[in-house]
Every structure is written in C-alpha cells, then in structure tokens.
Amino acid sequence: MTAARRLIDRDGWRKLTMRRLATEADAAPTTLYHHFRDKDDLLAQLLNDYADTIPRPDLPDAPRERVLVAATLIHDSLAAWPWIVEVLAADDLTGESALWMVEAIIAGAIDCGCTPEEAVDLYRSVWYFTVGEILVRANAERRRADPQRPNRRDAVLGEADPARLPHLAALADRWPALVSRNTYPQGLRALVDGLLPHGHTEE
Amino acid sequence: MTAARRLIDRDGWRKLTMRRLATEADAAPTTLYHHFRDKDDLLAQLLNDYADTIPRPDLPDAPRERVLVAATLIHDSLAAWPWIVEVLAADDLTGESALWMVEAIIAGAIDCGCTPEEAVDLYRSVWYFTVGEILVRANAERRRADPQRPNRRDAVLGEADPARLPHLAALADRWPALVSRNTYPQGLRALVDGLLPHGHTEE
DNA sequence: ACCTGAACACCGTTCAAGT
DNA sequence: ACCTGAACACCGTTCAAGT
Numbered sequence: 001m002t003a004a005r006r007l008i009d010r011d012g013w014r015k016l017t018m019r020r021l022a023t024e025a026d027a028a029p030t031t032l033y034h035h036f037r038d039k040d041d042l043l044a045q046l047l048n049d050y051a052d053t054i055p056r057p058d059l060p061d062a063p064r065e066r067v068l069v070a071a072t073l074i075h076d077s078l079a080a081w082p083w084i085v086e087v088l089a090a091d092d093l094t095g096e097s098a099l100w101m102v103e104a105i106i107a108g109a110i111d112c113g114c115t116p117e118e119a120v121d122l123y124r125s126v127w128y129f130t131v132g133e134i135l136v137r138a139n140a141e142r143r144r145a146d147p148q149r150p151n152r153r154d155a156v157l158g159e160a161d162p163a164r165l166p167h168l169a170a171l172a173d174r175w176p177a178l179v180s181r182n183t184y185p186q187g188l189r190a191l192v193d194g195l196l197p198h199g200h201t202e203e
Numbered sequence: 204m205t206a207a208r209r210l211i212d213r214d215g216w217r218k219l220t221m222r223r224l225a226t227e228a229d230a231a232p233t234t235l236y237h238h239f240r241d242k243d244d245l246l247a248q249l250l251n252d253y254a255d256t257i258p259r260p261d262l263p264d265a266p267r268e269r270v271l272v273a274a275t276l277i278h279d280s281l282a283a284w285p286w287i288v289e290v291l292a293a294d295d296l297t298g299e300s301a302l303w304m305v306e307a308i309i310a311g312a313i314d315c316g317c318t319p320e321e322a323v324d325l326y327r328s329v330w331y332f333t334v335g336e337i338l339v340r341a342n343a344e345r346r347r348a349d350p351q352r353p354n355r356r357d358a359v360l361g362e363a364d365p366a367r368l369p370h371l372a373a374l375a376d377r378w379p380a381l382v383s384r385n386t387y388p389q390g391l392r393a394l395v396d397g398l399l400p401h402g403h404t405e406e
Numbered sequence: 407a408c409c410t411g412a413a414c415a416c417c418g419t420t421c422a423a424g425t
Numbered sequence: 426a427c428c429t430g431a432a433c434a435c436c437g438t439t440c441a442a443g444t
Contacts, residue, residue: 017416017417017418018417018418018419019416019417019418027428027429028428028429028430029418029419029429030419030420030421030428030429030430031427031428031429033418033419033420034426034427034428035427038418038419039418039419095359096359096362099359099360099363099368099371100367100368102371103367103368103369103370103371106370106371106374107369107370110370116370116373116374116377117381119370120374120378120381120382121381121384121386121389121390124382124386124390125332125386125389125390125393125394127335127339128332128335128336128339128390129328129331129332129335129390129394130335131334131335131338131339132330132331132332132333132334132335132336132338133331133335135334135335135338136330136331136334156298156299156302157302159299160302164303164306165302165303165306166306166310167306167309167310167313167319167322168302168305168306168309170319171309171319171323174319175323178320178323178324179323179327181324183324183327183328186324186328186398187324187327187328187331187332187394187398189397190328190393190394190396190397190398191328191332191390191393191394191397193393193397194392194393194394194396194397195389195390195393220435220436220437221436221437221438222435222436222437230409230410231409231410231411232410232437232438233409233410233411233438233439233440234408234409234410236437236438236439237407237408237409238408241437241438242437242438
C-alpha cells in the first residue's frame with residue numbers, strides 16, 4: 001500500500017500498474033493477487049485509507065455555514081489527491097469513512113428548512129459541481145505539466161473569429177489568466193443559496 | 204470513423220482499441236496510423252465531427268434565458284454521448300465548432316450586467332457543474348448495467364449507523380429513487396441566478 | 407500514396423507448482 | 426499461508442518492406 005501511494009505521488013495514477021507496483025514492492029506481479037482481489041480492489045482500499053486520514057473539524061452551528069464548510073472540506077480533500085475523483089465519481093461518495101461529510105451537508109440543508117428530498121438534491125448538485133471542478137482542473141494541470149502538446153485550447157481560442165465569436169475573441173489573451181483563478185467558493189455559494197429556502201442565506 | 208462510432212455505440216468507448224477498430228474496419232492495426240497520428244488524434248477527430256452535428260437552434264432574446272438554453276444544449280449534447288466528457292474535460296470546451304455555445308453563455312451573462320471576468324466565471328461554474336453531472340450519471344449508469352458488482356453504494360448506505368448518520372440512515376431505502384431523478388435544471392438555475400447580478404433573475 | 411507483418415515494450419490476470 | 430514462473434489474451438506504436 002505504501003509502495004502504491006509512493007508510485008502514484010511520483011508518477012501519477014495512470015502509471016500505477018500491477019506490474020510496476022510489484023517491482024516497486026520487490027515482489028512478483030502475481031504476489032499482489034494474494035493481497036487484493038484485483039486492481040479495482042486495490043484502488044478501493046487506497047481510497048478508504050485516504051478517507052480515514054481526512055481531519056474532522058468541528059462544524060459551525062449555523063446550518064448554512066455547515067453546508068458550506070462540509071462541501072469545502074470534501075472539495076479540498078479531493079483537490080489534494082485529484083486522481084481519486086476519476087475512480088470515485090461512479091459511486092457518489094461511497095466509503096463509510098467519508099459519509100459523515102454527506103450527512104453534514106444534508107443535515108445542514110434540512111436545518112435550513114429543506115425537505116429531505118430537497119436536501120438530497122442540494123447535496124447532489126454540490127457533488128456534481130465539486131467533481132467537475134476537481135476533474136477539469138486536474139486534467140488542465142496534467143496537460144500543463146506535459147510539455148508535449150502545446151495546449152490546443154489556447155490555439156483554438158486565439159483563432160476565434162471576432163465576427164462570430166466576439167466576446168471569446170476579445171477575451172482570448174486573458175483566458176489563461178482568467179481560468180487559473182479559483183472560483184470554487186463563489187460557485188458553491190451561489191449553488192447553495194439558490195437551493196436553500198429563501199431567508200436562510202446570509203444569516 | 205464510421206467503424207469507430209459503431210464500435211463505441213455497441214461496446215462502449217473503453218473497448219475502442221486500435222486493434223479492435225482495425226478488425227472492425229477490415230484492416231491491419233498498423234494501417235490506422237496512416238490516417239491518424241495516434242489514438243488521441245482519432246478521438247479528437249471523433250469529437251469534432253460530433254460537435255458539428257449539434258443542432259444550432261435560435262436562442263431566446265432574454266439574456267438569462269439565453270444562458271440557460273445554451274448551457275442545457277451543452278448538457279444534452281454531452282448526455283447523448285457521455286464518453287466524450289472523459290476525453291474532453293481536459294480542455295474546457297475546445298473544438299471550434301462548439302465554441303458558439305460558450306460564446307452564447309458569456310454574451311448572455313454580459314448582457315445581464317456581468318463584467319467579462321464575472322461572465323467567464325459563470326461559464327466555468329456552469330461547465331464544472333455540467334461535466335460533473337454527466338460524469339457521475341454516466342458512471343452510475345455503467346455500473347448499473349454491469350451485473351457484476353452488486354452496487355457497493357447501496358450496501359454502504361444500508362449499513363449506515365443511525366446514531367452517527369441519522370439522516371442518511373433514514374433516507375437509505377429511498378436513496379436509489381432520489382438520485383435517479385434529473386435535477387440538472389434546478390441546479391443550473393440556482394447557479395446562474397446566484398452568479399448573475401441581482402435584478403436579472405426571473406425576468 | 408497506401409497498406410502490411412513482424413516486432414517491441416508493455417498491460418491485467420490465472421493457474422499449477424513451489425516453500 | 427504466502428510466494429512464484431510460465432503462460433494467456435490483450436494493449437499502443439514503430440519500422441522496414443511491399444504494392
């Protein structure tokens with residue numbers, strides 16, 4: 001497991017193969033199959049171990065703040081190890097040891113006057129937004145780090161036809177700077193305030 | 204290209220390999236490399252071709268509606284071929300022929316009184332939300348279709364400790380029904396209304 | 407120009423055999 | 426119980442050779 005984490009941190013999770021992991025752990029590839037059912041099982045255990053390390057701070061009393069803090073905690077935990085998202089996106093936020101954050105969001109929403117259905121909807125929207133943010137930024141980062149392909153996006157945007165795409169053409173050269181800013185907090189706040197019953201925002 | 208599309212629709216994009224594609228197209232695997240630089244190049248061409256087929260309806264005059272309609276169009280186009288998201292998430296919405304939707308969102312936001320910076324931020328939030336929604340739902344669908352693993356998520360939720368996770372435990376049996384509903388429109392509206400200057404919502 | 411077979415350097419996983 | 430080598434059925438890609 002430690003070898004696996006080392007390998008991911010050094011070379012990225014796409015390079016984590018059973019064979020490389022075996023080499024890193026000084027064992028035969030086949031040996032791994034006596035400790036893990038298969039590769040998915042290994043990844044799942046890696047995920048659960050990580051979830052257990054997430055600190056569990058006291059959440060604020062005000063329910064709206066509680067929702068925001070819990071969501072930000074999920075976000076920051078994922079941002080620290082973004083490859084998780086690609087493995088995880090499938091099952092909502094499965095893994096026993098991470099469920100308390102989901103509970104915190106749903107409880108906060110209910111305390112703000114949501115019905116249970118509305119609370120689940122709010123959680124799901126927050127989860128979609130968070131997953132998307134992490135994923136897009138992680139991939140952008142990966143491409144940036146890869147000196148290979150010189151960023152097709154900037155090229156496409158640079159050639160934008162000012163007649164058909166006036167705003168994009170005007171913004172083309174500022175685009176890289178604009179998209180590198182962190183807008184998660186504003187987006188999250190907009191989403192939460194839009195989905196909580198009125199009168200519970202900004203309190 | 205037609206063979207590639209056929210293969211993806213039949214077996215899923217994870218099964219699209221150069222070798223299988225070659226077989227499908229009655230050619231040697233190596234032949235493909237005279238038509239595409241590599242596999243990424245093939246995928247990129249597949250993407251661009253698809254973007255060209257997206258219908259281009261007249262957008263409403265009211266700027267807020269324009270933002271919502273353009274975002275929903277992006278969403279629905281991706282939902283129809285969700286594997287695209289995994290290839291695409293990297294570069295924002297690259298590909299010349301899809302940029303008009305980005306332009307529509309940014310123009311709508313500016314017409315609502317946003318600064319260009321705010322308009323780009325709004326577009327990015329919408330993009331994150333949309334990517335997350337498609338990705339999570341596509342993966343959930345894939346798992347559901349795979350009779351193999353019997354859904355770890357429901358199991359984990361079913362065992363939720365009512366003392367520590369009261370709301371989740373109470374919602375456990377309704378969870379599958381709750382998460383299968385389509386909440387994209389509400390989430391999108393909340394996000395957009397929260398990020399547009401006040402006074403421009405619901406007009 | 408277009409296509410090909412042989413080859414290289416990889417994958418995940420199984421299985422019978424060893425200690 | 427734990428580990429292993431040999432093997433199977435795959436990958437993407439290159440390259441010299443054919444038409």
